[in-house]
Amino acid sequence: MSDVEESHLVQERRQKIERLRMRGVEPYPWSFPDRVATSVVVDRCAALTPGATASGPDLRVAGRIRTLRQHGRSAFVDLDDQSGALQLFLRVDELGEPSYSDWLADLDPGDLVGAEGSPMVTRRGEPSLLVRQLTMLAKAIAPPPEKFHGLKDAEVRLRQRYLDLLASPETRARFRARSLVVREIRHFFDEHEFLEVETPVLGTVAGGAAADPFVTRSGYLDEEVQLRISLELPLKRLLVGGFERVYELGRIFRNEDLDATHAPEFTMVEAYWAYTDYTDMRHLMEAMYGRLARRVAELLPGVPAAAEAPGLFEPPFAVVDFVEALESASGMRGIADRSREELRDLARAAGATVPDASPAGKFLDKLFEHYVEPTLVRPTFVVDHPLATSPLAKRHRSKPGRIERFELYCRGVELANAYSELNDPDDQERRFAEQLAARGTEHYAMDRDFVEALRYGMPPASGVGFGVDRAFMALTGTSSIKDVILFPPVRSRP
RNA sequence: GGGCCCAUAGCUCAGCCCGGUAGAGCAGGCGGCUCUUAACCGCAAGAUCAGGGGUUCGAAUCCCCUUGGGCCCGCCA
Structure with missing residues (x-):
């Protein structure tokens, strides 16, 4: 050329x-x-x-x-x-x-x-x-670009997004809709009296999720620092500090591969709500997605998935128990009582390649992903996961071996993950230690200050997190995350 | 990380299977046209066929490598 x-x-x-x-x-x-x-x-x-x-x-x-x-x-x-x-x-x-x-x-x-x-x-x-x-x-x-056929070259569309935008009214409409959906999310939380806050992108311990962080160095601190992989731990510290409803909408970074549904930097919302539990949060998410669905239908009437969204996201959403859904979809029994090794073998039999050392929760996630996720086309809350699947959720008040958690799925994509948040400092320290024992790579460390904060008392609270990119994809039927990120990462030119 | 596929004019695409001097439309140039909307008509131009190597008398075409991209799988709660 x-x-x-x-x-x-x-x-x-x-x-x-x-x-x-x-x-x-x-x-x-x-x-x-x-x-x-x-x-x-x-x-x-x-x-x-x-x-x-x-x-x-x-x-x-x-x-x-x-x-x-x-x-x-x-x-x-x-x-x-x-x-x-x-x-x-x-x-x-x-x-x-x-x-x-x-x-x-x-x-x-x-x-x-x-x-x-x-x-x-x-x-x-x-x-x-x-x-x-x-x-x-x-x-x-x-x-x-050519006036009639427009710009087709996928590489140029990503590398020179301005050409894609100037040649394609559809692309402009999609990104405008994304911005206005983000605005709608803010309106929603603002109207529910959540306070928007900003917490550090750079820190010495990237916690709140299991993902590889980007690592760099601070000259001022003279220390290794990591880009955040989640918003959870600083927001919960604000609950300790007396803020009762807080949320953050911001970029998080995970040093992993780009594919149709994952990008190394993406936009996440997390919200924490004192004196409520995961059932209250479930109803809040139902209301929010119902509202966002109506908004995308207004903004993109010519996009079939967006036009159908209000019908699809009409509350109330279905609710299924994690264990019951997995057992009924797979025909297996007594899932919650299986040993780690049994679960590992079942996950492998279902086609997952997982390392021996993974925690039991990992195998359960793989089994769920294989047997249940593809069946969740309409918005569905999956609730009450086995304890091993998360170290940050409170034990279930009546179901032994479970946590108070829900995940919202729609069109095969996860649209929210929420807990009745764990606020027992000793239990939190134990659960962190168990996770670390199962992971143990160089860049992971326990956030001791977070455990210290819980010792001063965090109110009972529910919390939720969801990816804005994926939410917008599900609302509009977009199949690649690159089509909802204005400037996705590209390799430098050879 | 594994597999499959793609790269030809500024843009959109033929040509590749079966090797024989690189084609069209749009855009641009020149000429014509006062209601078109993918305007139209005529003329002339525009290419290191992604890059490198090989096979061959001869390579866009066959083979190998590299680069970039796409899809699928794996990894990423």
């Missing part, structure tokens, strides 16, 4: 810049005040009959040229802006000579231009702006 800088297309455009300057036109001016969105002009046109031109003051619009259709002494330009698109109608009898010919000689697809004129509807019925004055706002030197 030849260097863009060298191509004849670029040289043509550089010559056009020289011509613009020679006729006194600045190719990169500073602003374009008093413009309206193209949608405003389109709305104004709705009152006009075909062939009619609006009276009243001229309107100004700005945007990027998608296509040009020249007809000798008139021309049509399709102009895109964030609100949509508008056809510009250029005519020699409006622009005059030599202005008309000069402009047509120097305009290209991809250029950012401003236009001033009257709203009008063409005889063929197309809402348009009859242009009296054109302004170059930024001359594009590099040609844009």
Whole structure:
């Protein structure tokens, strides 16, 4: 592939810049005040009959040229802006000579231009702006992707996301919807009187989950530091400190492979709610996902999965017991009483490759993943997991050997993980020690200060965590996490 | 980490199986056209066929390696 800088297309455009300057036109001016969105002009046109031109003051619009259709002494330009698109109608009898010919000689697809004129509807019925004055706002030197087929190259779409965005209204709509769903999540927690907080990304112990951290070094601390892999432990310290409803929405980092549902940095929400238990949190999540589903349906009516989301996420969601669901799906009995070795052999028989040393909870997760997860298409709360599956949840008040936990699944994806949070400091210390004994690699350490904090008393509380990227994927039926992250990680160019 | 697949003009794609001087559409250039909307008509141009090596009289095409990407599996509670 030849260097863009060298191509004849670029040289043509550089010559056009020289011509613009020679006729006194600045190719990169500073602003374009008093413009309206193209949608405003389109709305104004709705009152006009075909062939009619609006009276009243001229309107100004700005945007990027998608296509040009020249007809000798008139021309049509399709102009895109964030609100949509508008056809510009250029005519020699409006622009005059030599202005008309000069402009047509120097305009290209991809250029950012401003236009001033009257709203009008063409005889063929197309809402348009009859242009009296054109302004170059930024001359594009590099040609844009092809106007009809758009940008297909998956690599370019990831490496040069701006090209994907400028060529694809669908991509723009998807990322806009993501941003507005994030805003909706904040509204939801804010309305429920949760306080949004920010906790450190860099710390000396990355805890709250089992994942490989990114490791770096702090010159100030003169110590190894790790990027957070979860938000859990600092947020619970805030419950100790007296905040009763807190949440954080932020980036977390796990030094692991990128695939369709995992990215090494992703956005997570965790919320902690004092004096409530996991059943209260279950109802909160039901309400939240119901609301987010209605929002994506508004934002992406043309995306089938999004349009169907409100029906799918209509509360109440199904509730199934972890052990009962696993036993009924697999035909096995007495799952909770099996030894670690038995569970390991069962997991392997189900096709999982797991190391000998894994804790029993790992094998149970694998069995669940294999037998039950694929069947959970409608939103379903899986509740009351075996004790071994998490070190941070409180023991179940009535089911021996279980914890008070739920996971929400939908369309085969995990959409939330919540507990009645463990607040017994001695039990917490024991459970951390058991996890460490089963793991024991160099970058893992017990967060002793967290155990110390619990000794001062953390109120009974429920807590939840969910990945924003995956939530948005499930709500919109998007199959790859790269399609919901604006700038996914890419290797440096060879 | 394992398997399969892909890389040809700025963009979207043919050509590859079965080796014989690299093609189209869009975009760009020149000419024509005052209601088109994937505008249209004519002319001329545009390529280190991802990179490197090999086989061959001859390689975009067959073989090997490298790089980047995609899908699946494994890993990632």
